[in-house]
Amino acid sequence: MSDSSEILREPWSSVPRQREGVAFGVWIFLGTEVLFFGGLFLSYAVYRTLYPGAFRIASHETDIVYGSINTALLLTSSFVMTVALHASGLGRQRFLVFCLLLTAGLGLAFLAVKGLEYADDIGTRLVPGPGFALDPPATQLFFALYWVMTGIHAIHLAIGIALVGGLAALVLRGSIAPQSPAVEGTSLYWHFVDSIWIVLFALIYLPGRP
Amino acid sequence: MSEHRRRTGCPVARLWLRYGCVWLLLMLLLGITITTSYVQLGGNSAILHLGIAGLQVLLVWLLFMNLLGSSTLVRLCSIVGLFWLSIMFSLTFGDYLTRAWHGGAIGSCLGRASMEPGRDENAPSCGVQ
Numbered sequence: 001m002s003d004s005s006e007i008l009r010e011p012w013s014s015v016p017r018q019r020e021g022v023a024f025g026v027w028i029f030l031g032t033e034v035l036f037f038g039g040l041f042l043s044y045a046v047y048r049t050l051y052p053g054a055f056r057i058a059s060h061e062t063d064i065v066y067g068s069i070n071t072a073l074l075l076t077s078s079f080v081m082t083v084a085l086h087a088s089g090l091g092r093q094r095f096l097v098f099c100l101l102l103t104a105g106l107g108l109a110f111l112a113v114k115g116l117e118y119a120d121d122i123g124t125r126l127v128p129g130p131g132f133a134l135d136p137p138a139t140q141l142f143f144a145l146y147w148v149m150t151g152i153h154a155i156h157l158a159i160g161i162a163l164v165g166g167l168a169a170l171v172l173r174g175s176i177a178p179q180s181p182a183v184e185g186t187s188l189y190w191h192f193v194d195s196i197w198i199v200l201f202a203l204i205y206l207p208g209r210p
Numbered sequence: 211m212s213e214h215r216r217r218t219g220c221p222v223a224r225l226w227l228r229y230g231c232v233w234l235l236l237m238l239l240l241g242i243t244i245t246t247s248y249v250q251l252g253g254n255s256a257i258l259h260l261g262i263a264g265l266q267v268l269l270v271w272l273l274f275m276n277l278l279g280s281s282t283l284v285r286l287c288s289i290v291g292l293f294w295l296s297i298m299f300s301l302t303f304g305d306y307l308t309r310a311w312h313g314g315a316i317g318s319c320l321g322r323a324s325m326e327p328g329r330d331e332n333a334p335s336c337g338v339q
Binding site for chain 2: 027071187205210
């Protein structure tokens with residue numbers, strides 16, 4: 001009962017209603033994120049349809065090892081985040097904090113690997129503009145989309161890491177209860193960012209391999 | 211003490227086990243998609259890899275994001291963005307795929323690239339200059 005009074009906020013009349021409201025609100029927000037990334041995915045789809053050969057050549061130049069490691073890291077982070085959410089439901093404060101910090105750590109590892117990959121890409125002149133390394137001009141379209149899509153995804157992930165880390169700090173300090181609906185809201189955002197990467201991986205790293 | 215541990219330790223172990231199975235399935239799909247990317251599948255490779263990606267996203271959305279256990283309202287919210295996306299893709303490709311339309315040949319934009327041997331694959335395939 002004291003847990004319910006800690007969790008309940010205005011304007012909600014009950015905790016179940018509040019949880020439903022959080023899930024509803026976050027999914028509406030994620031719908032706007034689908035619109036956002038959808039525009040980029042549509043651009044990719046149109047240019048890949050117009051320039052299939054150039055996109056195959058360009059995609060072949062991406063490093064599938066970096067991409068695969070990053071995908072594995074994010075899938076694992078989603079797994080840990082789900083366990084964290086259920087730990088929240090069980091009221092297990094320290095276990096929840098451990099899982100949240102592990103999730104944030106896996107996200108940081110993703111950003112570190114992405115940074116190494118970006119450094120390699122810059123070194124091999126895969127940045128569109130003067131001095132671009134590849135031959136058909138349309139390969140620059142692929143890499144323009146690559147930098148924008150992965151860059152914006154990385155920004156989203158960094159925001160997610162800050163949210164998860166901040167949530168862990170609040171729970172550890174006792175500022176919010178472990179059963180707070182904020183855990184579910186954060187969890188939904190994190191899984192969504194992971195979903196975006198799953199599609200990005202298939203678009204950027206897999207074509208042009210044979 | 212041991213009974214307390216059994217009551218509190220069990221749910222955590224069940225959590226790791228239940229969602230660990232989903233994680234294993236996701237990693238297996240990842241392995242399949244990477245391996246098959248090295249097989250010459252032609253135009254089917256995009257369908258296969260996006261299909262596997264779609265399956266992974268479905269597992270994350272249904273199981274990790276708990277859409278299976280959510281209310282109808284929340285499930286509706288989750289698909290609204292995808293519904294809008296399908297409209298956007300349909301309208302846009304309805305334009306691009308019919309720009310080289312001569313007397314009713316649907317998909318001539320994609321067909322032209324495969325039907326003309328020796329054609330420069332790096333040139334746009336829809337008559338875009």
